[in-house]
Amino acid sequence: MSADYEVIIGLEVHAELKTDSKIFCCSSTEFGGDPNTHVCPVCLGLPGVLPVLNKKVVEFAIKTGLALNCKIAEFSKFDRKNYYYPDLPKNYQISQYDLPIAEHGYLDITVNGEQKRIGITRVHMEEDAGKLVHEGATIASSKYSRVDYNRTGVPLVEIVSEPDIRSPEEARLYLEKLKAILQYIDVSDCKMEEGSLRCDANISVRPVGQKEFGTKTELKNMNSFRALQRALEYEVQRQIEILEEGGRVVQETRTWDENKGITLSMRSKEQAHDYRYFPDPDLVPLVIDEEWVNKIKSTLPELPDQRKARYVEQYGLPEYDAEVITASKALSDYFDRCLKYYDNPKALSNWVMGELLKHLNGANIDITECKISPENMAELLTLIDKGTISGKIAKTVFEEMFATGEKPEKIVQDKGLVQISDESAIAALVDEVIANNPQSVEDYKNGKDRALGFLVGQVMKATKGKANPEIVNKLLKERLNN
Amino acid sequence: MALYRKTIHELHQLLKSKQVSSEEITKSVFERIDQVEDKVKAFVTQTREIALAKAKEVDDKIARGEEIGPLAGIPVVIKDNMCTRGILTTCSSKMLHNFVPPYDATVVKKLADAGAVMIGKSNLDEFAMGSSTENSRFFPTRNPWDLERVPGGSSGGSAAAVAADETVYSLGSDTGGSIRQPASFCGVVGLKPTYGLVSRYGLVAFASSLDQIGPFSKDVTDAAIIMNTIAGHDPCDSTSVNYNVPDYTKSLVNDVRGIKIGIPKEYFVEGIQPDVRELIEDAIKKFESLGAVCEEMSLPHTEYALPVYYILAPAEASSNLARYDGVGYGYRDESADDIVSMYMKTRSEGFGAEVKRRIMLGTYALSSGYYDAYYLKALKVRTLIKQDFDRAFEKYDVILTPTSPSTAFKFGEKSDNPMEMYLSDICTIAVNLAGIPGISIPCGLSQGLPVGLQLIGKPLGEETLFRVAYTYEQNTDHHKAKPSL
Numbered sequence: 004m005s006a007d008y009e010v011i012i013g014l015e016v017h018a019e020l021k022t023d024s025k026i027f028c029c030s031s032t033e034f035g036g037d038p039n040t041h042v043c044p045v046c047l048g049l050p051g052v053l054p055v056l057n058k059k060v061v062e063f064a065i066k067t068g069l070a071l072n073c074k075i076a077e078f079s080k081f082d083r084k085n086y087y088y089p090d091l092p093k094n095y096q097i098s099q100y101d102l103p104i105a106e107h108g109y110l111d112i113t114v115n116g117e118q119k120r121i122g123i124t125r126v127h128m129e130e131d132a133g134k135l136v137h138e139g140a141t142i143a144s145s146k147y148s149r150v151d152y153n154r155t156g157v158p159l160v161e162i163v164s165e166p167d168i169r170s171p172e173e174a175r176l177y178l179e180k181l182k183a184i185l186q187y188i189d190v191s192d193c194k195m196e197e198g199s200l201r202c203d204a205n206i207s208v209r210p211v212g213q214k215e216f217g218t219k220t221e222l223k224n225m226n227s228f229r230a231l232q233r234a235l236e237y238e239v240q241r242q243i244e245i246l247e248e249g250g251r252v253v254q255e256t257r258t259w260d261e262n263k264g265i266t267l268s269m270r271s272k273e274q275a276h277d278y279r280y281f282p283d284p285d286l287v288p289l290v291i292d293e294e295w296v297n298k299i300k301s302t303l304p305e306l307p308d309q310r311k312a313r314y315v316e317q318y319g320l321p322e323y324d325a326e327v328i329t330a331s332k333a334l335s336d337y338f339d340r341c342l343k344y345y346d347n348p349k350a351l352s353n354w355v356m357g358e359l360l361k362h363l364n365g366a367n368i369d370i371t372e373c374k375i376s377p378e379n380m381a382e383l384l385t386l387i388d389k390g391t392i393s394g395k396i397a398k399t400v401f402e403e404m405f406a407t408g409e410k411p412e413k414i415v416q417d418k419g420l421v422q423i424s425d426e427s428a429i430a431a432l433v434d435e436v437i438a439n440n441p442q443s444v445e446d447y448k449n450g451k452d453r454a455l456g457f458l459v460g461q462v463m464k465a466t467k468g469k470a471n472p473e474i475v476n477k478l479l480k481e482r483l484n485n
Numbered sequence: 486m487a488l489y490r491k492t493i494h495e496l497h498q499l500l501k502s503k504q505v506s507s508e509e510i511t512k513s514v515f516e517r518i519d520q521v522e523d524k525v526k527a528f529v530t531q532t533r534e535i536a537l538a539k540a541k542e543v544d545d546k547i548a549r550g551e552e553i554g555p556l557a558g559i560p561v562v563i564k565d566n567m568c569t570r571g572i573l574t575t576c577s578s579k580m581l582h583n584f585v586p587p588y589d590a591t592v593v594k595k596l597a598d599a600g601a602v603m604i605g606k607s608n609l610d611e612f613a614m615g616s617s618t619e620n621s622r623f624f625p626t627r628n629p630w631d632l633e634r635v636p637g638g639s640s641g642g643s644a645a646a647v648a649a650d651e652t653v654y655s656l657g658s659d660t661g662g663s664i665r666q667p668a669s670f671c672g673v674v675g676l677k678p679t680y681g682l683v684s685r686y687g688l689v690a691f692a693s694s695l696d697q698i699g700p701f702s703k704d705v706t707d708a709a710i711i712m713n714t715i716a717g718h719d720p721c722d723s724t725s726v727n728y729n730v731p732d733y734t735k736s737l738v739n740d741v742r743g744i745k746i747g748i749p750k751e752y753f754v755e756g757i758q759p760d761v762r763e764l765i766e767d768a769i770k771k772f773e774s775l776g777a778v779c780e781e782m783s784l785p786h787t788e789y790a791l792p793v794y795y796i797l798a799p800a801e802a803s804s805n806l807a808r809y810d811g812v813g814y815g816y817r818d819e820s821a822d823d824i825v826s827m828y829m830k831t832r833s834e835g836f837g838a839e840v841k842r843r844i845m846l847g848t849y850a851l852s853s854g855y856y857d858a859y860y861l862k863a864l865k866v867r868t869l870i871k872q873d874f875d876r877a878f879e880k881y882d883v884i885l886t887p888t889s890p891s892t893a894f895k896f897g898e899k900s901d902n903p904m905e906m907y908l909s910d911i912c913t914i915a916v917n918l919a920g921i922p923g924i925s926i927p928c929g930l931s932q933g934l935p936v937g938l939q940l941i942g943k944p945l946g947e948e949t950l951f952r953v954a955y956t957y958e959q960n961t962d963h964h965k966a967k968p969s970l
């Protein structure tokens with residue numbers, strides 16, 4: 004990225020709310036299901052039907068607004084956004100236009116160890132559209148297409164940020180933090196792969212020092228954190244190159260092609276819609292009393308930033324550890340549960356951030372699918388602390404636990420992995436190793452410290468790693484230094 | 486007297502005393518339909534088998550000695566823009582010529598639960614847009630009083646069916662006068678209730694903030710009986726009012742002493758037919774003779790009602806009718822080879838001229854750059870019109886006007902000139918903009934054609950309207966006049 008340019012990014016994130024029923028009818032929101040099985044006349048937009056607002060959706064939207072430090076509107080309304088598309092049964096989408104449910108919030112991200120505040124412009128509610136299923140590989144090559152309306156009317160919140168984001172990395176951190184918050188407050192599953200969290204970005208670049216924003220493009224179809232960052236990085240480069248060559252960035256919507264790693268033009272501003280927004284006459288304005296907002300506020304759980312602060316203060320964890328663990332609610336819930344059975348947070352944090360995350364990522368599974376129970380995790384660490392097993396052996400035990408969910412004590416017993424801490428037993432082996440390795444003994448006495456490590460290794464090898472390394476070290480030094 | 490000529494309350498007594506059966510009533514009505522329907526053309530669909538089965542159900546109930554409600558076993562016709570499960574619901578449009586809803590409108594369900602015998606679906610101006618029922622894509626309905634004349638619109642089929650005794654009562658919908666104006670042209674009683682008093686769920690939307698379902702009946706008593714069944718809160722309609730519906734038959738009191746009636750001067754100026762004016766003035770005198778206090782007053786923003794209506798109603802219609810695109814149901818042009826031309830051909834073919842005219846008007850009024858000048862401005866003026874009424878009702882119990890400035894006009898007389906056609910709703914439109922109730926009752930004949938008197942009430946003021954209308958009816962004979970068919 005050229006140092007002469009500043010990047011301006013704003014994100015529009017759609018999160019699907021995990022209510023049982025849709026926003027304006029009683030149909031199920033369950034994911035999957037045969038096409039058009041979770042539908043009724045209302046979500047199909049049949050002639051004569053009317054929407055009735057699901058109160059739970061409003062509650063979730065208020066919760067979202069509060070968690071993002073927004074002001075909740077006492078008076079808001081629903082509007083119709085008119086456009087034609089076959090997956091939109093009424094050919095208008097019910098959304099909120101000029102009076103959204105929540106406005107003027109923020110969330111904090113940590114960039115290179117520094118805290119940065121990103122403004123939240125607004126949070127509003129709307130209904131999702133259905134899905135086109137093309138008979139061929141693409142819409143153009145299809146003889147016909149079918150429509151699945153199971154998703155129509157699934158409630159969404161759209162969260163719009165201020166153009167405060169200054170790099171693709173910040174954009175990713177923002178989205179990760181937003182996802183964490185939505186998961187903490189339990190309003191969305193935030194599964195990007197299932198489309199329950201979707202992100203569009205507005206991006207422009209301008210020469211450093213220029214006041215006006217450059218011409219922006221809108222990026223769509225980025226369905227992972229990695230894709231978001233890569234797409235934005237690509238787009239920054241593309242826009243800078245155009246400007247460097249004396250060209251002009253065209254205001255347009257572009258789509259991210261994950262396979263090719265490039266962005267492509269979808270439609271230009273000239274083809275942009277006139278949505279003809281107007282208040283939906285079928286829905287009465289939404290009046291929210293303070294009492295309800297306060298009640299929801301009182302149910303807000305500990306949010307990622309609060310939990311992170313608590314980890315630093317209460318457990319004495321380094322900021323970095325606290326950030327990594329609290330970034331996922333499920334992971335930090337797991338961490339907290341382990342601490343019910345174990346009282347050394349830093350030792351636990353090392354294992355969670357090390358072995359545990361490594362294995363989860365390797366197996367590409369979520370902590371909720373992990374076979375190691377918090378009790379067993381705590382027990383493993385206790386075994387290390389008691390000296391029953393060494394840290395090294397513990398990694399072997401961990402692997403077995405990860406694969407089978409077995410209790411660590413049982414694994415240690417079954418595999419005979421108990422650490423040898425009996426000095427007399429180790430002393431005999433130490434003597435044997437010294438006798439068999441005169442050259443190394445000589446080297447050590449001539450000041451080559453590395454030779455000690457070799458001799459320790461020989462003792463460990465003879466015990467298949469079970470000897471307590473501290474005792475081995477102590478005995479070897481005693482003998483060699485005399 | 487033939488059964489088909491009778492009112493709901495008369496037939497109910499006969500049913501209860503087991504003097505007639507619902508089957509006999511239903512068959513009598515069908516005989517009447519066989520006699521006159523060729524001339525009147527009120528029906529889009531007749532549901533004879535379903536009706537006779539329902540009649541038998543009610544007769545069995547009576548035979549078992551069970552209590553029956555006032556609508557049980559009595560034939561009704563539903564305007565064909567209200568959804569009927571398993572029965573064609575066309576809105577008299579090519580667009581929905583084959584549409585069979587999988588659900589019932591709330592009013593249809595309420596009537597069915599009350600034992601009503603639905604005998605068919607009535608013709609209307611396509612998607613309820615029009616004032617003459619000439620805009621039906623199928624055929625025009627004729628005025629039973631003069632077959633060369635229109636029955637009014639858009640609920641012309643429902644009004645004509647009652648006037649011709651092809652049904653005992655019917656339901657219509659009123660967006661700018663579509664119940665009251667045809668009631669006036671056909672010489673029957675028509676009520677547009679307070680907005681939100683009768684659920685709109687299942688009424689195919691024209692202009693959501695104005696649409697209201699209401700009854701056509703042979704007298705005021707029947708209108709009160711019907712309202713007792715169809716009014717009330719519906720959880721399926723967010724705009725439905727939470728209101729404890731009274732027993733409207735208790736309002737049927739023959740007494741208007743001390744009632745204050747406002748006569749807005751703005752409704753008596755230009756274009757009003759001299760005969761109509763005369764009959765309305767007779768009605769005013771009648772009320773005074775019965776002890777009501779009639780007084781000229783003013784609703785100063787009346788002149789803006791028509792332009793405001795013709796911005797707001799088309800704006801909402803343009804959005805409400807966007808769903809008719811050939812994708813999910815209804816008419817589809819099969820010749821197109823891509824989605825955009827499929828939309829365009831389907832909508833060009835599927836909609837008639839008046840519907841397209843309003844969609845274009847509405848699309849224009851909502852488009853960016855014009856929204857503030859038209860839609861938003863119209864909303865503000867709507868508030869002023871509403872405030873006119875609020876102020877008036879501080880002083881008056883009801884407001885009295887002609888329902889229409891003229892009697893029924895001839896076919897083709899106004900259909901070439903949309904503006905002239907729009908003027909026929911000039912006395913009714915403000916009531917929809919204000920969301921208040923209005924009733925049209927017969928007040929005499931002018932050259933053999935019925936004239937309607939409109940009484941306007943405050944929000945949820947249906948009880949007063951019924952009382953005033955009932956008193957007028959009890960002291961005159963206009964509602965007994967019948968067309969010779």
Ligand SMILES: [Zn+2]
Pocket residue numbers: 025028029030041042043044045046047156
């Ligand atoms: Zn549904």
